[in-house]
Amino acid sequence: MKSLWVPLVALGVLVGFSTQQQCSLTQLCEAGCCSSAGFCGYGPEYCGKGCQSTCDRKADCNPGWDGSDWSKRDKCPLNVCCSPHGFCGFTEEFCEGNEVKRPSCSVGDTLVTRVVGYYEGWASSKRSCYGLMPEEIPYGQYTHIIFSFLTVNPETFEVTAGGQDTQVMLSRMEAIRILQPDIKLWVAVGGWAFNDPGPTQTVFSDVAASPQKTTKFIKSLLATMMRYGFDGVDIDWEYPVAEDRHGRDEDYENIVTFMRNLKTRMSFHVKGVSMTLPASYWYLQHFDIKALEKHVDWFNLMTYDIHGAWDIDNKWTGPWANAHTNLTEIQSGLDLLWRNEISPKKVTIGMSYYSRSFTLADPSCNGVGCRVSSAGAAGRCSGTAGVLLHPEIQEIVSEKGLKPVLNRKAAVKTVSWDNQWVSFDDTVTWRLKANHLRSQCIEGFMVWAISQDDKKGTNAQALTKALGRPVRDFPNLKGKTEKPEMQLSGPKTCRWSSCFEGCPSGFKEVQRDGHKEIMLDTTHCKNFGTKMSRLCCPMSSNMPVCRWRGHSNSGKCKGGCNQDEIEVGTIWAGCKSGYQSACCTKTESTAGYGKCMWMPCSKKAGKDMCVFGTFKDFITTSSIASGGWQSCGKNSKSTLCCESPPPDEMSGICGWVQKTGHSNSFEQSLICEASCRDDQFRVGLESGDKAPDHGKEKCKGEMAYCCDKSSPKVPRYDRDTGSAQAKEFKKLMASYMDNPTCPATILFPSLTDSQPEARSLEAESRQYEILRGRAQDCTLDNWSRLLNYVVLLFTTKQLAMSPLIKIWDDDFAGSYDKILEQKSLQEYFGESPTEDVRVTLEYVLYNPLEAGDGIRNSKxxxxxxxxxxxxxxxxxxxxxxxxxxxxxxxxxxxxxxxxxxxxxxxxxxxxxxxxxxxxxxxxxxxxxxxxxxxxxxxxxxxxxxxxxxxxxxxxxxxxxxxxxxxxxxxxxxxxxxxxxxxxxxxxxxxxxxxxxxxxxxxxxxxxxxxxxxxxxxxxxxxxxxxxxxxxxxxxxxxxxxxxxxxxxxxxxxxxxxxxxxxxxxxxxxxxxxxxxxxxxxxxxxxxxxxxxxxxxxxxxxxxxxxxxxxxxxxxxxxxxxxxxxxxxxxxxxxxxxxxxxxxxxxxxxxxxxxxxxxxxxxxxxxxxxxxxxx
Structure with missing residues (x-):
């Protein structure tokens, strides 16, 4: 990355050219025109009448000259200042009297709400040590984790996961959600190397310049995000326009169009969008940040790599020791955003878990500003000259008994030994930085890269403390033991959530079979931006396997489910005619839907239609049925008829509901919300313009037919399991123990050391279930989920994991081999530090009869x-x-x-x-x-x-x-x-x-x-x-x-x-x-x-x-x-x-x-x- 101060120092030197007599007809100016008096500069005095040479050169900006013939532009990019000599800059010599207006907030009142951690997808394969696996990322330290990087095929312009190692790491990210279900997992595309010389160097420019290529890019990106369950995307284009990064002039406008299209598509699918920005004026000037601000959730400002070995041979910076996270220079980069009135809420400031090191020219001069001769020696783990990871620095400090020096103004610590010099951050310097930045209303911080931490999470804990964030309590995996008679039965039937809330208490989102996305419907939430309705099923019962059926590429959809499935909903998205059906396997939680049926459209809709078979009880009518039908047409509706008695969820008080109070603004006052309260059951939907038929005022969108819950029953409560995690793990383990040969004889899952083949294997497993009559729990999703739980038993160092450990020891190790107990295996991993815990545990579960002997053989x-x-x-x-x-x-x-x-x-x-x-x-x-x-x-x-x-x-x-x-x-x-x-x-x-x-x-x-x-x-x-x-x-x-x-x-x-x-x-x-x-x-x-x-x-x-x-x-x-x-x-x-x-x-x-x-x-x-x- 380019040094922040390269352009600023350069401009200062160039200003000096205007006062030095140094040019002639044959001796050309390095910058500017040669005036009649033999001085270099810009404007009519130098480039006008009497100019001797290089007279066609133009200044960066116009400080007030008549006409536009003497400058490339009238104003400077990013609203920086134009000096009297026609140079753009933002130091005092440029901006006297035009200082930047920074936001101002109380540090105590500015809470840090966003801590983003970048994870290097290559960390574990390219470094000999200090490369955390996804399961080892410390609990509760980050609100967002961004996996880096996806790549783009330079021939098809489609986003891909890249190599086999990357795909494996992507699939392992899901384990993080088990203990932190609310954490947001994002993915980044691009990176510095993406624009290095090679086949991908112009891909971003090519994609942004073509609507067709943009469409292919976004479509493939969404598919990859859905597959791996990512919540957002970070675009890391380094850098548009810049010639040394293979940019083009048209990138400046094209990137805005590209990001607008990306944000629109991502919002529709309830996905977030961020963009990395350089902290240097040299590269940032090529971003129209004010226009881009509308199309991102936030910017990630890369306020690190300000200095490095690249400074040594640069005549504007020189070979001097300096910190790559210097607060003074970080502020200069941040001021570029403030000059453009970027909202602080959309700014995420970069920190680092590594540093840039130097070899001193003279070890006796070992402070900031001392001469350096080269990059520092490569770290034993970083393997890169001039780079030391923070854990490596702490090792060196400890082993050599060094005393770091604090530089409060720069908010860094420095240390030297032999002929080596490095700066770094810790709790003290991060706190100095954070307080200074929070005083400017900054609520977001990000880190490159969390995979560079040690297994104790030393840096993560230090950063959390410095940011003043409370330490998050580890989840209580024991749950509460209540007396059976005090427990009320939970809800029985799956339901669709409102557009404005997630699943109600006691419910869980249902994953779409064979995909990493959930079962969702955004069609009725479109009037409220990025909202969506989720299919939610009771956590207390077996989760059904659900998928969408009926789609056709021709647009002629044909809804309906297989014989062994139940239709629980419909959507018309993607259909010119007909609809798609949400089809789920028959379980206790979907049985209620099977007791009812929407009859064909008829002008005689009503009670008279409930005369077929056992469907005799009339519930309601609607022109779009459950919500996904094409409208029945004028004066025609469908009738919902149920068996007698109808399901409990439809036995309470029911009625049409236009709004539940989530959208009360004036602009949305006449928009139906297509939602019920979270304690109600949504039966069907109806177009808002049909409201008069129900005695309601018309509204735009759809209203919902909602039923209050019926009186609860009091069955016996299962007191043997505690938290949601413990319940799920025990259930997964029980399913495995019922059929332990499932992975090896039915699923044949691709193991960690191979390329995933989820779709084809999923189909294969379904065939085996039918042919062999295996349990429905033998699915790839269950296998992956079980494996994620088991891995966490050995990578999460928390006493609170004991309830899950007990399930493993009792149910698995107790049935096969005592040496497979968690404590014994943990000791084995301690003796075998190069073992990949996940791979080993995969084989334990894949070969449970042999695993114990395998441990003994290895010992x-x-x-x-x-x-x-x-x-x-x-x-x-x-x-x-x-x-x-x-x-x-x-x-x-x-x-x-x-x-x-x-x-x-x-x-x-x-x-x-x-x-x-x-x-x-x-x-x-x-x-x-x-x-x-x-x-x-x-x-x-x-x-x-x-x-x-x-x-x-x-x-x-x-x-x-x-x-x-x-x-x-x-x-x-x-x-x-x-x-x-x-x-x-x-x-x-x-x-x-x-x-x-x-x-x-x-x-x-x-x-x-x-x-x-x-x-x-x-x-x-x-x-x-x-x-x-x-x-x-x-x-x-x-x-x-x-x-x-x-x-x-x-x-x-x-x-x-x-x-x-x-x-x-x-x-x-x-x-x-x-x-x-x-x-x-x-x-x-x-x-x-x-x-x-x-x-x-x-x-x-x-x-x-x-x-x-x-x-x-x-x-x-x-x-x-x-x-x-x-x-x-x-x-x-x-x-x-x-x-x-x-x-x-x-x-x-x-x-x-x-x-x-x-x-x-x-x-x-x-x-x-x-x-x-x-």
């Missing part, structure tokens, strides 16, 4: 095969401290960091109890017996991911299943395949078994023992592969070169993975590693014979050269490759984008085999043909 691996090794400096920057060979023209494109992170899973199929999944022990024995031959070995690289691992290499070993590639070989080989239905969903049967042996370069991963050097690995991963693929690498000039073929590695949801991990022990700065090929420290014993097989396989690999000198030479730049390996070679690692100069090979590009101690490369780029010969 046995750690205990019996892993031993401690001293760490290299675990906090160092690997790029700086390892003797790395790096070549800038070769970059691997496999994105292995994404793949490996998703599959972390402790639950191996070592002792599989199923007939469909092979045992690891059997596979290892088949490998050692040469039944499964090695097809190839290959070095690859994984990048930083969540946990304590640093980036590093791993060895991929691909073993063939079958007599030759592409030939399955019959049933004899099937015992080594995963024959679970999920394994064949991707097409074909397993062709390869792949092993990944991971190296962590921050450890002493080479160790010599009894004259032999062994390779130490942190983890061993195994998975099946169904096919092969080509690989490509980015070469010089962004071209691509081809690498060797490999077994395909992105079908993890189809072919599940197993991981055995030694893990790190951060408490004593030692690592536990498996020294492949060495003797184990202790006998595995009769209980774990598979460990003996694993150890012997490792010895085979060492003897063959795959984990010893021949293969290791490929990734080590050794002066003498023929010399014996030693621990000193730890520091000679070759990175993934490198050529090994000692061997002149590209170690990460090709498959290889070791034959008689020599490396034989397979440089075949074309993958073999896979034939599934069943």
């Amino acid at each position: 046995a691996f750690k205990k019996d095969l892993c031993t401690e090794s001293p760490m290299n400096n675990r906090r160092r920057n690997i790029d700086e401290e390892i003797n790395i060979i790096q070549h800038g023209e070769l970059v691997i494109m496999d994105d292995e960091h994404e793949i490996d992170r998703r599959i972390i899973n402790a639950f191996s199929k070592i002792t599989s109890k199923t007939k469909t999944q092979p045992k690891l022990q059997a596979i290892i024995q088949a490998i050692r017996g040469r039944i499964l031959p090695l097809e190839y070995a290959r070095w690859q690289w994984y990048n930083a991911r969540t946990g304590h691992h640093q980036p590093g290499p791993f060895l991929e070993l691909a073993y063939r299943i079958g007599p030759r590639i592409g030939v399955n070989g019959g049933r004899g080989f099937d015992q080594y395949r995963d024959n679970n239905p999920t394994s064949t969903r991707g097409g074909g049967r397993n062709q390869f078994i792949l092993f990944h042996m991971h190296i962590d370069p921050s450890t002493q991963w080479l160790q010599r023992s009894q004259g032999t050097t062994f390779l130490g690995i942190t983890s061993l991963t195994m998975y099946h592969s169904n096919s092969a693929t080509s690989t490509y690498f980015r070469g010089a000039n962004n071209g691509y070169i081809q690498g060797g073929w490999r077994a395909i590695n992105h079908q993890e949801g189809v072919t599940g993975r197993t991981k055995l991990s030694c893990e790190l022990l951060p408490t004593n700065n030692h690592a536990r590693l498996w020294w492949v090929g060495s003797q184990s420290p202790a006998s595995a014993g009769p209980q774990n014979p598979w460990l003996d097989d694993l150890r012997l396989w490792g010895q085979d690999l060492h003897a063959q050269g795959y984990v010893s000198r021949p293969a290791l030479n490929l990734i080590l730049n050794r002066p003498n490759p023929n010399a014996e390996l030693g621990p000193e070679d730890n520091r000679r690692l070759v990175l993934n984008n490198a050529i090994n100069p000692s061997l002149e090979v590209e170690p990460y590009r090709w498959n290889f085999r070791v034959e008689n101690g020599r490396i034989v490369f397979d440089k075949n780029t074309k993958p073999p043909r896979i034939k599934d010969d069943l």
Whole structure:
């Protein structure tokens, strides 16, 4: 991001040009025209008569010259001031006598109502640590969370979730709502990198310039938001018009049109809209903020990144240490909004959980304004030079015993050590900033980025305290225990809410089947802006599965429900004729609708129409029935008839209601509200112009037929569950326990490590329910909801979670294995910090019979095969401290960091109890017996991911299943395949078994023992592969070169993975590693014979050269490759984008085999043909 002060300093220097004699006919002015006297400047004195050179240049603005020939425009953008020399600016030298008028409020009376947190969708896959998962976001600290970023296809201009990792993270956001149902989840589109050179650099300009492309953009954006349940969108266009950001002049007007169209569509769907704004005049001048204000709920002002390493080579700013969140400069950016009378209620001020750091030119000068030579050293977690996350800074302060210095005027703290310097914020500086900004009526604050916090939520808590927000109480999950006789029965029947309120107490919104949106109707609320009516069902009964039926692309809708469904409502939206039906499964809460029927339109509407079948009781008449019918026509209506007696909800006092008191303004006084009170039941709707028939005055819109509730009954109250969350979790768990094989045998859900396939799988699950007669609770929605609850048991550190923990321990672990109790699993996760909690728990629920043994196997691996090794400096920057060979023209494109992170899973199929999944022990024995031959070995690289691992290499070993590639070989080989239905969903049967042996370069991963050097690995991963693929690498000039073929590695949801991990022990700065090929420290014993097989396989690999000198030479730049390996070679690692100069090979590009101690490369780029010969 550009520095805030770049244009201001530049303008100050340019003003000076007008007083220096420095130009002539041949010596041109850097800015302005050369006057007859040889001075540079603008206006008629310099560019008019007698001008010597560059006479056609024009000033930014007109300070009062006659005519418009001397300036680009008369007034400055953003209402800033025009200096006497024709420059735009807003410092004192520009604006003397024209100071900005700032809003003024009492700090104590200005409550912070909005705290927005941006979440980086890539945080957990691109950083080695301090990348919070969505479930780990601390409770109650934020009112809004914005997931960043969605992207846009530059060819179709449709919004997409992007890569597989992003889709996984998007689906995990929903877990946040379980404990905070009122939190708003938004999504951002764009970002700084979106406008960097590349295929998307002009996408925003292209979309905004074309109505057709705008329509495609908005339509696809809404679809994505609906799918993942987002409440709003943040547009992050960085930046329109600006030439250095690939903008165009027409962007200035087009962005307003674009945002107007976006806001209109989002409002119709009850979605919010915000926009990020730069705090610098340089970029903000290209936003028509006054026009844009009408089309956003608020602006997010990016008041950070004011300074950084980019200042060093900039002649206007220079190489000086300065804080990137300096309050003085933040105020200057905010003043640009005040000059344009932007409402403070529409301003959200940016804070940051990271800082910009510098390397000092002279460590003895270590204060603000001291000279710097370069960006600061990369953080161990940030991995980026010049960037330190706040948790990293706190680590450094603690470890080095530093004393930060407070700068009250700038409202920052600074600290220096060695030759490093950084500024940062904490409770003190955030409070100074917040109070200053609240005095200007600011009620909204935002953070980039909440995913940079630690797992304790240290920064979130500090910010909440600084903003003066009360700490929100954790929800009471116990509920209240009441005496049975005091409890009244809750409502029985689902109902449509009013346009102005959510679901009544005791009710819950119903999710649309297969979608992330709820069942809603906005057609009758259109007169009130963004209002909507929701389908609400009693929380005390089973939730029905509901969907809309009857829509046709031709507009000829045909309403009606399936035989096993009940119609609970209708809408005419999207229909030229007919209507759509809201269809729900038959449950206790929908049964009442099935007892009534709207009869066909007739001029004889009334009691006489209630003579068919059992529908004998007359209720009312309406020309649009329940509200979604096309009008019956003149003098014709439909009649509602019910069975006798009618449902309880229609047995009380009923009548037509035009207004319930929500819209009482003069302009809305004659508008019907189409709503009932929240204690009434809405039976039907009627056009307001039909009112005289009911003795009412006409009104615009629709009125509602409302019935008062009947007298309550007093059944026995279920005292075994407490809060709404506890009730829902217990119900979900009970459904799971009734059919624990549902996920694995019916749904086949795409797991966290695969691309979601919700729609197709949902349809498949429905087919299985019908064919196998399974329970209706076996749905993907229930599976996802259950998983979200379970994950929160292990990521939410609150004693108040105990009621939910008890349900898990009693109902699940009590039925399967005591080691699966929450306390035991929590201890396991503590011992295994690189485990992805969600992935592990997915497999626990997916394989409940094997999960307990999986935990024990993982513990046995750690205990019996892993031993401690001293760490290299675990906090160092690997790029700086390892003797790395790096070549800038070769970059691997496999994105292995994404793949490996998703599959972390402790639950191996070592002792599989199923007939469909092979045992690891059997596979290892088949490998050692040469039944499964090695097809190839290959070095690859994984990048930083969540946990304590640093980036590093791993060895991929691909073993063939079958007599030759592409030939399955019959049933004899099937015992080594995963024959679970999920394994064949991707097409074909397993062709390869792949092993990944991971190296962590921050450890002493080479160790010599009894004259032999062994390779130490942190983890061993195994998975099946169904096919092969080509690989490509980015070469010089962004071209691509081809690498060797490999077994395909992105079908993890189809072919599940197993991981055995030694893990790190951060408490004593030692690592536990498996020294492949060495003797184990202790006998595995009769209980774990598979460990003996694993150890012997490792010895085979060492003897063959795959984990010893021949293969290791490929990734080590050794002066003498023929010399014996030693621990000193730890520091000679070759990175993934490198050529090994000692061997002149590209170690990460090709498959290889070791034959008689020599490396034989397979440089075949074309993958073999896979034939599934069943």
